[in-house]
Amino acid sequence: MMDCCENRLLTSRRGLLLGGASFAAWAYLPKFARAADGRDPRLIVVILRGALDGLSTVAPVGDPDYAGLHGSIALAADGAHPAIMLDSFFALHPAMPEFARMYRNMHAAVIHAVATPYRDRSHFDGQDVLESGYAGPGRVQSGWLNRALEALPRGERVSSALAVGPTTPLVLRGAAPTVGWAPVALPQADDDTAMRLVDLYRHRDPALASALSQGLQLEKAASGDDMKPKPGNAVAQMRQVARGAAKLMAADDGPRIAALAFDGWDTHANEGGPVGRLAFLLGGLDGALAEFESGLGERWRDTVVVVATEFGRTARINGTDGTDHGTGTIALLAGGAVKGGRVISDWPGLKLANLYEGRDLKPTTDLRSVIKGVLQAQFGLSDRALAETVFPDSAAARPMKGLVT
Amino acid sequence: MARDSQAALVALNRFGFGARGGASGDLINAATDPRGFVKAELNRPNGVLLEAPGLQSTPQLGQAAFAYQDQVKQAREAAAKAGTPAEAPSPQAPADQKPDNKLRRNLSLNTVMTEIAGQMAEAKPADNAAKPDAMQPNAAVPPAAKPAPQPLNVIQKTFRAEALARLQRATLVECGFTERLVVFWSNHFCISANKGELARMWAGAFEREAIRPHVLGRFADMLKAVEQHPAMLFFLDNQQSLGPDSRAGQNRKRGLNENLAREIMELHTLGVGGGYTQEDVTSLARIITGWSFAGRQGQLGTPGSFVFNTNAHQPGPQALLGKTYEATGLAQGEAALADIARHPSTANFIATKFVRHFVADDPPPSLVARLRDVFVKTDGDLKALATALVDSDEAWKAPLTKMRSPYDFLVASGRLLARVPEDPGAYLNNLNLLGQPLWTPAGPNGFPDTNAAWAAPEGIKLRLDIAAQMGARLGNNIDPLDLLEFAAADAASTETRRTIERAESRQQALALLLMAPEMQRR
Numbered sequence: 001m002m003d004c005c006e007n008r009l010l011t012s013r014r015g016l017l018l019g020g021a022s023f024a025a026w027a028y029l030p031k032f033a034r035a036a037d038g039r040d041p042r043l044i045v046v047i048l049r050g051a052l053d054g055l056s057t058v059a060p061v062g063d064p065d066y067a068g069l070h071g072s073i074a075l076a077a078d079g080a081h082p083a084i085m086l087d088s089f090f091a092l093h094p095a096m097p098e099f100a101r102m103y104r105n106m107h108a109a110v111i112h113a114v115a116t117p118y119r120d121r122s123h124f125d126g127q128d129v130l131e132s133g134y135a136g137p138g139r140v141q142s143g144w145l146n147r148a149l150e151a152l153p154r155g156e157r158v159s160s161a162l163a164v165g166p167t168t169p170l171v172l173r174g175a176a177p178t179v180g181w182a183p184v185a186l187p188q189a190d191d192d193t194a195m196r197l198v199d200l201y202r203h204r205d206p207a208l209a210s211a212l213s214q215g216l217q218l219e220k221a222a223s224g225d226d227m228k229p230k231p232g233n234a235v236a237q238m239r240q241v242a243r244g245a246a247k248l249m250a251a252d253d254g255p256r257i258a259a260l261a262f263d264g265w266d267t268h269a270n271e272g273g274p275v276g277r278l279a280f281l282l283g284g285l286d287g288a289l290a291e292f293e294s295g296l297g298e299r300w301r302d303t304v305v306v307v308a309t310e311f312g313r314t315a316r317i318n319g320t321d322g323t324d325h326g327t328g329t330i331a332l333l334a335g336g337a338v339k340g341g342r343v344i345s346d347w348p349g350l351k352l353a354n355l356y357e358g359r360d361l362k363p364t365t366d367l368r369s370v371i372k373g374v375l376q377a378q379f380g381l382s383d384r385a386l387a388e389t390v391f392p393d394s395a396a397a398r399p400m401k402g403l404v405t
Numbered sequence: 406m407a408r409d410s411q412a413a414l415v416a417l418n419r420f421g422f423g424a425r426g427g428a429s430g431d432l433i434n435a436a437t438d439p440r441g442f443v444k445a446e447l448n449r450p451n452g453v454l455l456e457a458p459g460l461q462s463t464p465q466l467g468q469a470a471f472a473y474q475d476q477v478k479q480a481r482e483a484a485a486k487a488g489t490p491a492e493a494p495s496p497q498a499p500a501d502q503k504p505d506n507k508l509r510r511n512l513s514l515n516t517v518m519t520e521i522a523g524q525m526a527e528a529k530p531a532d533n534a535a536k537p538d539a540m541q542p543n544a545a546v547p548p549a550a551k552p553a554p555q556p557l558n559v560i561q562k563t564f565r566a567e568a569l570a571r572l573q574r575a576t577l578v579e580c581g582f583t584e585r586l587v588v589f590w591s592n593h594f595c596i597s598a599n600k601g602e603l604a605r606m607w608a609g610a611f612e613r614e615a616i617r618p619h620v621l622g623r624f625a626d627m628l629k630a631v632e633q634h635p636a637m638l639f640f641l642d643n644q645q646s647l648g649p650d651s652r653a654g655q656n657r658k659r660g661l662n663e664n665l666a667r668e669i670m671e672l673h674t675l676g677v678g679g680g681y682t683q684e685d686v687t688s689l690a691r692i693i694t695g696w697s698f699a700g701r702q703g704q705l706g707t708p709g710s711f712v713f714n715t716n717a718h719q720p721g722p723q724a725l726l727g728k729t730y731e732a733t734g735l736a737q738g739e740a741a742l743a744d745i746a747r748h749p750s751t752a753n754f755i756a757t758k759f760v761r762h763f764v765a766d767d768p769p770p771s772l773v774a775r776l777r778d779v780f781v782k783t784d785g786d787l788k789a790l791a792t793a794l795v796d797s798d799e800a801w802k803a804p805l806t807k808m809r810s811p812y813d814f815l816v817a818s819g820r821l822l823a824r825v826p827e828d829p830g831a832y833l834n835n836l837n838l839l840g841q842p843l844w845t846p847a848g849p850n851g852f853p854d855t856n857a858a859w860a861a862p863e864g865i866k867l868r869l870d871i872a873a874q875m876g877a878r879l880g881n882n883i884d885p886l887d888l889l890e891f892a893a894a895d896a897a898s899t900e901t902r903r904t905i906e907r908a909e910s911r912q913q914a915l916a917l918l919l920m921a922p923e924m925q926r927r
Contacts, residue, residue: 049848121667121686122677124850137677141857168861180862189873193913197869197920200904205922207860215866263847268664269642319660320645325667357683 041337041378042249042303044292045145045171045259048285049127050266052309054329055361056278057096058110058343062089065350071317073273081274086110090343094274095282098290099334103341108334109403111370112345115311115363119356121325123266126310131171133368133391144390145259146174148375151385164245164260172259179214179255181248238262238284239291246295262288265309269320289334301336304374304404308367314359315350328361331370337378339405366397373400410896412439415801418809418927419763422581422816427823429891431579436894443795446583447788453583453620455613457570463610463635464699466563467709470606471701473559560606564598567609568829568843575816576825586620586791587612588812589762591844592851594631594673596640598844603639608844611636624755624785625746632669632742633711635698641665641849648694648719661719666690668849670745679750685726691719692730693738752780756790758854763794764803766855772799805926808859810852811839813927814868818919821892822879835871839864872919873912880912888915893923 059075060066061083067074075083075091083091084100090112092100102108118129118137125137133144149161163172163180172178194216201209241260248254264281271278285307293300312329328348333340346364348354356362372386376399387395413436417424420443424432435442446452461469557565575584591612598605615634619627631637638644646662647654654660666689670681695718699706706712713735722731728744730737745751756776760768776793783789794800809817815835819826826832836843846852853859885905889897901921908914918924 120677121683122671123848124671125677163861163863168857170857173857178862189869189916192909193873193876193916194869196904196908196913197917200900200917200921203900204898205926207856208865208922208925211860211862211865212869213862215862215864215869217862266848268662269645318662319647319649319654320642320662321659322642322662324663 039302039337040299041256042296042299042335043145043257043374043378044245044249044303044305044335045257046285046288046305046307047127047131047169047171047259047261048265048307048309049123049261049263050309051123051126051311051313051325052265052329053267053271053278053313053323054112054114054309055312055315056271056273056323057093057282058086058112058330059083059091059093060089060112060347060350061085061091063347063350069316069350072321073271073276073278073317073323075274079274083274086343089347090345093279093282095279096286098286098293099332102289102293102334106341107336107338108332109338109340110343110345111331111333111365111367112343113328113348113361113363114331114365114367114370115328116367118311119327121311121327123310123325128170130308130310130367131169133171133394135393141170142174143169143171143259144371145171145257146176146178148379148381148390149176149257150174151381151389152379162245162248162255162258164241164258169259169261177214179217181244235280235284235287239287242288242291243295246292250296250299267313267322268318268324269322271317271322292334303335304337304378305332305334306371306374307332307334308371312361315355315361316359326360327356328363331367333370333374333403337404339402344400365400366394368394368397369400370403372397373403375399377404408433408436409439410436410894412436412801413442414805414893414896414923415439416443417580418805418817418923419800419807420580420582420795421585422575422578422813423820423924424891424893425576425820425823426888426891428579432891432894435580439801440795443580443582444792446578446580447621447791447795449583453587453617455570455574455617457566457573459566460570460609460613461563463607463614464707464709466606466610467603467635467698468701469559469563470603471708474602475701560602564605564608565829565833567613568833569826571609571612572816572819572826572829572832576819581816581820582791582795583620585813586787587617589759590616590620590627590787592846592854593758594627594637595846595849595851596636596844597846597849598842600640604636607634607636607639612844619787621788621791622786624751624780624787625743627787628673628742628746629739631673632665632693632738633696635709635711638665638696638698638711641668643693644697646690646694647717648691650721651694651717651719653714653717654694654719661687661690661694663687663690665696666693669742672850674745674754675748675750676754679748679754681726688723688725689741692723692725692741694719695735696738746785749781752777752785756780759790759794762854764800765806766857769799769803772797806856807927808856809925809927810854810859811836811841811864811868812843814839814925815871817924818872818875821888821919821924822875822883824879838867838871868925869916869920872916875919876912876914876916880910880915883911883915885911885914885918889918892918897921897923 055066055070056073056075061075061077067076075093077083077085077091081094083094085091086103090110092103099108116126116129117135118126128137129135131143132138132140133147134140145161161172161176161178163169163178168178168180198209198212201212245258245260249256249258262285267278270276289305292303292305296303308331309329311325311327313323313326315326318324348362348364350361352358354362368391372391375381375386375390381390383399386399391397413432416435416439417432575581578584594616596604596608596611598608611634615630616627619630641664642662643665647657647659649660663686667686669689670679670686671677675681695714697712697714697717699708699710699712701708705714715734718734720732722729723737725741726744730741733740756773757768759776760773764772775797776790779789779793815832833843841852885908889902889905901923905914905918908917
């Protein structure tokens with residue numbers, strides 16, 4: 001084909017997707033609706049890699065020990081860049097006006113002093129626990145979100161979840177099929193070459209056959225006029241990724257569940273307070289949430305976005321105006337289905353004696369309870385499936401009630 | 406000796422960077438004496454060092470970066486005075502300009518976009534401008550859409566020169582085993598070029614200076630070279646870490662940063678669960694306070710060189726892993742590192758990672774145990790470690806199930822097509838697209854090393870797109886069946902051979918060959 005016009009390529013690839021039986025997994029997804037009320041729920045999991053400083057994102061400005069511990073980077077309700085008061089005790093980072101608006105509209109909530117069962121301070125083990133859903137870093141090769149898909153009642157199964165990015169995050173890896181998408185700009189291989197390769201892989205390398213088929217399926221469904229990467233900063237990039245994912249998920253036959261990860265939250269030095277490095281990243285996250293909202297349109301009403309991180313950071317700033325690896329942190333919920341306008345916390349206090357190992361915010365809520373509560377409310381998963389399959393050996397962490405409308 | 410094409414595939418693909426189309430002899434040599442072919446590179450004197458015209462030392466590069474930063478600053482100040490919008494003397498890419506971007510690590514799923522669109526815009530104009538290069542995508546973008554090429558600044562030029570030297574070596578070398586070892590250790594002790602201008606400037610020099618000289622030497626020496634290299638100290642913030650009771654700490658009311666100490670134990674030596682505590686992390690952080698590099702003023706030494714800053718060093722003895730290290734200044738940390746390098750957990754951690762990289766995601770325990778013993782017995786002799794791997798039967802018998810990483814895939818393709826890169830731009834772009842931007846992993850644990858990471862749907866689809874572009878550009882002059890002989894000879898599967906034979910064009914055949922399991926698995 002001499003004509004290199006991209007639109008032609010897009011059109012022909014889409015024709016292939018809808019026409020080829022081998023690509024049916026995604027194209028013919030059954031409509032998933034909750035039988036009881038006809039809702040068509042969606043769930044987006046956003047993983048912040050690097051351990052978000054929860055005390056700088058939702059600051060306990062009412063805690064008398066906070067300002068002293070967090071020192072030069074502490075948020076305050078007054079000053080040049082005042083934090084946004086969520087209630088009389090907690091204040092939101094000023095880089096997150098969209099989240100603040102959702103919160104005021106009762107469509108966003110914060111869970112504070114939360115943590116997975118992991119109590120050490122390795123990013124990679126912490127992420128392993130966060131994403132695998134096991135109580136310890138067991139190096140398993142499946143994630144809780146994938147097992148949640150498997151646990152859905154037959155007939156209502158969401159047959160493919162969306163992994164955003166060039167690699168599938170652990171949380172979504174496993175036996176249930178997933179589809180991947182990442183925004184890129186590259187001329188596409190033509191359909192005939194792709195089909196021949198899929199055929200070769202089917203005979204010689206089934207794992208590659210399945211990976212390639214899935215990769216081919218989604219590439220254009222997500223794309224629109226504005227999906228070309230543009231020069232820009234991390235904030236723009238986070239928005240762009242969210243916009244593409246939302247577009248896919250808004251479709252009637254689109255995936256109902258997606259997972260994506262943003263890196264860069266390991267703020268060891270020069271973290272910044274109301275402005276600076278963390279503020280910059282939080283602005284990106286805030287923009288991504290707004291993109292989910294606008295991109296999902298009508299579907300936003302039935303959506304929950306869960307934002308989680310592997311652990312928190314030290315309550316006290318370190319010697320380089322940053323924070324070191326800690327324990328307790330926050331989780332954020334956003335979406336039209338969230339029963340919001342609340343900071344949910346059994347606040348442990350920041351007195352030295354109350355800190356975990358004398359240095360970290362002590363976790364009082366199990367993150368698994370939060371996620372289980374969302375999974376149960378959105379997809380009707382049983383207590384037992386949640387305690388045994390999705391989060392093995394987690395019966396003690398009861399699903400949190402009332403997170404979803 | 407009998408010709409064994411299957412073993413040749415192992416020799417070239419598992420241990421090396423794949424067969425070279427322009428030197429088909431390598432597959433024949435590998436098939437005649439597979440182990441000897443791989444090991445020959447281990448015995449080449451100074452074969453791992455990389456010297457190329459124009460590559461400079463870390464202090465020289467540091468000074469060039471400082472000078473460039475001064476120049477930018479002066480230009481901004483002059484512009485501000487004149488009341489005109491500030492402009493750098495030579496335009497630079499957005500990511501290098503923004504202080505926020507300097508500090509962040511790259512966003513994993515944004516890596517692709519940020520990199521191609523952001524600081525790697527440096528590569529774009531040049532690459533789309535019809536440069537003859539094997540890896541260049543056939544640009545479908547109309548010429549009008551291209552931004553005008555901008556001159557590269559010294560940091561971008563340096564990064565590209567370092568990248569080019571590494572790529573040329575990987576393309577030309579006979580087997581590629583030692584280059585694969587360099588990539589392995591460089592990823593084990595990774596830094597990220599996204600940390601800031603100095604990291605980008607130093608990324609290549611770090612590998613040349615701290616990794617290469619020790620790849621066939623002692624682990625303890627590599628460890629010391631790495632942890633004292635300005636690039637690593639900068640990447641993990643140690644130049645900012647001050648002993649709380651040191652003179653500088655007292656004066657400046659600043660203190661410890663545990664970042665480097667933690668990653669030394671967790672990622673570089675003992676591994677998670679390797680038997681250290683939070684207290685050990687803090688203790689090691691205190692021990693290595695003062696490990697820094699001289700700044701632009703050169704008060705402590707030649708700007709850009711490693712220095713031990715006594716003023717920043719925490720005074721007094723420190724307890725670490727059950728042993729007390731007396732206050733001996735720089736020697737205190739060196740003694741601690743030497744002990745950690747020799748720790749049984751380190752031997753286990755390194756052996757496991759080594760076997761996982763070269764043999765299988767689930768490393769055969771017997772082989773891990775043997776390599777661990779070799780590591781212990783030889784006090785971390787890395788040549789002995791590599792030799793033991795090649796001598797093991799497991800490494801030759803295990804099925805070729807590992808996915809080539811994007812870097813391996815691109816280099817192997819370039820070798821097969823006999824294209825020596827003259828410009829690194831296309832490689833850099835494609836590495837960004839495939840989620841493995843050169844010297845820029847998302848975190849200090851480096852790029853992943855398992856099939857789950859590299860056999861993901863999006864990654865494979867993108868590889869196909871890249872292979873199709875290469876096919877479109879180069880397929881015309883190539884007989885794909887000849888190339889299949891160079892790549893795999895009679896170890897190629899019937900299905901692969903048939904698929905290539907039946908392709909509707911040479912271009913398509915080449916794309917299919919590059920994507921065949923024989924080229925993707927190692």
